[in-house]
Amino acid sequence: MTPPSIPVGVATGVGSWPGEDPREAAAVAVGELSALPHLVELPARGLGADLIGRAAAVLVDLPLDTSTTGYRVAQRPGKVTRRARDLLSRDLDAMEEAWEVAGLRGTDQPVKVQVVGPLTLASQLELFGGHRALTDAGAVRDLAESLAEGIAAHVGDVTRRLGSPVVVQLDEPGLPAVLDGTLPGVSILQTPRAMPEPEALDVLQTLIARLDRPVLVHCCAAGAPLALLRRSGAAMIGLDVALLRSADLDGVGEILQDGLPLALGLVPTVKPDRAPTWRELAEPAVRLVDRLGFPRTVLATQVLVTPACGLAGAGEDWARSALRGAAEVARAFADGAEFDR
Numbered sequence: 001m002t003p004p005s006i007p008v009g010v011a012t013g014v015g016s017w018p019g020e021d022p023r024e025a026a027a028v029a030v031g032e033l034s035a036l037p038h039l040v041e042l043p044a045r046g047l048g049a050d051l052i053g054r055a056a057a058v059l060v061d062l063p064l065d066t067s068t069t070g071y072r073v074a075q076r077p078g079k080v081t082r083r084a085r086d087l088l089s090r091d092l093d094a095m096e097e098a099w100e101v102a103g104l105r106g107t108d109q110p111v112k113v114q115v116v117g118p119l120t121l122a123s124q125l126e127l128f129g130g131h132r133a134l135t136d137a138g139a140v141r142d143l144a145e146s147l148a149e150g151i152a153a154h155v156g157d158v159t160r161r162l163g164s165p166v167v168v169q170l171d172e173p174g175l176p177a178v179l180d181g182t183l184p185g186v187s188i189l190q191t192p193r194a195m196p197e198p199e200a201l202d203v204l205q206t207l208i209a210r211l212d213r214p215v216l217v218h219c220c221a222a223g224a225p226l227a228l229l230r231r232s233g234a235a236m237i238g239l240d241v242a243l244l245r246s247a248d249l250d251g252v253g254e255i256l257q258d259g260l261p262l263a264l265g266l267v268p269t270v271k272p273d274r275a276p277t278w279r280e281l282a283e284p285a286v287r288l289v290d291r292l293g294f295p296r297t298v299l300a301t302q303v304l305v306t307p308a309c310g311l312a313g314a315g316e317d318w319a320r321s322a323l324r325g326a327a328e329v330a331r332a333f334a335d336g337a338e339f340d341r
Contacts, residue, residue, distance in 0.1 A: 004110055004165035006214045006236050008261045009300045009334040010035035011326035014218065014238070015114040015171060016310030018319050020045045022094035030098040032323040035330075036304070038112040038169075039095050039158070043312050048084030051116050051171060052124050056084035058115055058150035062143065064125070072126040073133065096161045106163040113158055113168055115151050117217065118144040118207050119200055120174035123183055123192070134178060134192045137199075144203050148210040155213070169216040169238070170208075173309075175200070176223040201228050208233040216263055220309035226251025230258060238263035240308040241284045253292045256302060264288075265308035267325045271318035278328040279339070285329075286339045299333035 012033050017025045017040040029037045043050040048057070052071050056064040063081040065074035074081070099105055116124075122133040122140045133139040155166045177183050181194025208215045217229055218238030226248060229237045237255055241264050244252065255262060266281050285305075289298055305326045311319040 004167050004213055006112075006167050006216055006261070006304065007035050007110065008302055008304050009330060011305040011323065011330040012036040012112055012263070013038045013040065013323060013326075014220070014265070014306050014308075014310045015051070015169070016041045016043055016312035018042075018044065018312055018314055018316050022091045023097065026091070026094040026098040027101075028320060028323070030095075030102050030104070032320065032327065034327075036110055036112055036167075038114065039091060041114065041310070041312070042087075042091070045087060048080055049087050051173075052121065053080070053084050054088065055116050055121055055147070055150075056081045057088040058154050059143075059146045060149040060153070062146040067126050067130070070124060070126065072130075073128065073139075075128075092158065092161055095158075099162045099164070104162070104164060108165065110165045110167055111158065111162060112216070113154065113166060114171055114218075115147070115154070115168065117170035117172035117175070118147050118203050119178045119195070120172045121147065123174040123178050132183065132192050134183065134195070140203060144207050148207045151211060155211075167214050167216065168211060169218055170204075170234075172204075172217055172219045173221045175219050175225060175228075176221050179225055179228075180223070197225065197228055200225075201231060204228070204232045216304075218263065220265060224248070226255060230255050230260060234260070236261045236263055236304065238265065238304075238306065240265040241288065242308060244288070249288075249292060252288065253294075256289075256292065256294055256298060259302070261302040261304060263304040263306050265306050266329055267305075267307040267322045269308050269311055269322070270314050271321075275321065276325070278325065278332055281325050282329045282332055282337075282339065285333075296339070297336070300336065303330075303333060305330040305333070 025040045063074045063077040064071050065078050065080050125133045158166045178195050183192045214235035216236040217234040220240040222243045264285050307322045
């Protein structure tokens with residue numbers, strides 16, 4: 001099997017998908033995203049199916065339960081952990097079936113799996129005392145180690161089932177709040193401090209290094225820490241283009257200058273009043289590289305096209321259209337389509 005790599009000049013999904021049917025979701029992902037299908041998440045199924053809940057199925061020796069405000073580290077596996085593992089197993093069964101139907105088993109066709117990143121996870125989990133795991137440096141390290149071990153096992157399972165190379169996406173939507181110290185605490189005395197950037201970088205770097213495979217770090221929040229992400233060891237960085245500010249341009253330019261590819265979120269996650277053309281979807285990326293002074297060929301050589309973020313809030317019709325739109329834009333970039341300056 002060819003070692004995994006994250007392709008560019010193509011399209012993929014970010015993670016979540018509307019509805020509750022894993023077989024239908026897997027069939028759409030494989031059918032619409034021929035170059036990089038992804039194992040979708042279906043948070044509409046409830047407990048254990050959302051971004052943090054899925055971590056309960058991946059973490060090793062750190063079971064999760066629920067609290068009055070969200071998920072909490074538990075002393076022993078219970079309903080939440082069992083349900084999360086069952087849902088993930090169903091998703092993998094559905095993906096394996098779709099892979100077989102498409103004739104992809106044993107090929108070099110890569111597949112992408114998504115898992116919440118260690119810093120966002122630590123910002124959302126409660127410890128036994130009710131405060132966020134982020135407030136305890138030892139707990140953050142334990143979570144990151146458990147997550148790394150669990151992701152490695154998850155990747156191994158997917159590889160065995162599909163017989164294809166697997167790439168990993170770490171979702172870090174909470175990273176700006178972790179660094180800014182804007183997360184609320186259970187009391188004024190337990191408000192999480194702003195995590196120093198070197199500390200956050202060390203957590204992320206260590207986990208990525210342990211995975212020993214290409215990792216896409218995705219942050220679809222405003223104020224993504226571009227310099228930190230560039231130094232994290234990620235093989236690709238994912239961003240929502242609509243959230244980029246003028247202050248972010250230098251950071252994006254440094255990423256491209258370093259030769260790191262970008263997963264650019266260009267397709268709206270909810271249906272707009274009027275369906276945009278592929279040229280309209282592509283325009284923000286074209287404008288970005290023009291403004292940075294890069295040749296437009298980087299759109300084919302350093303860009304993966306995605307929806308702006310997960311599609312759980314979209315209707316199923318628009319979710320399909322969003323993937324098709326992303327694929328159409330990626331083909332235009334790869335083919336060197338002409339755009340007005």
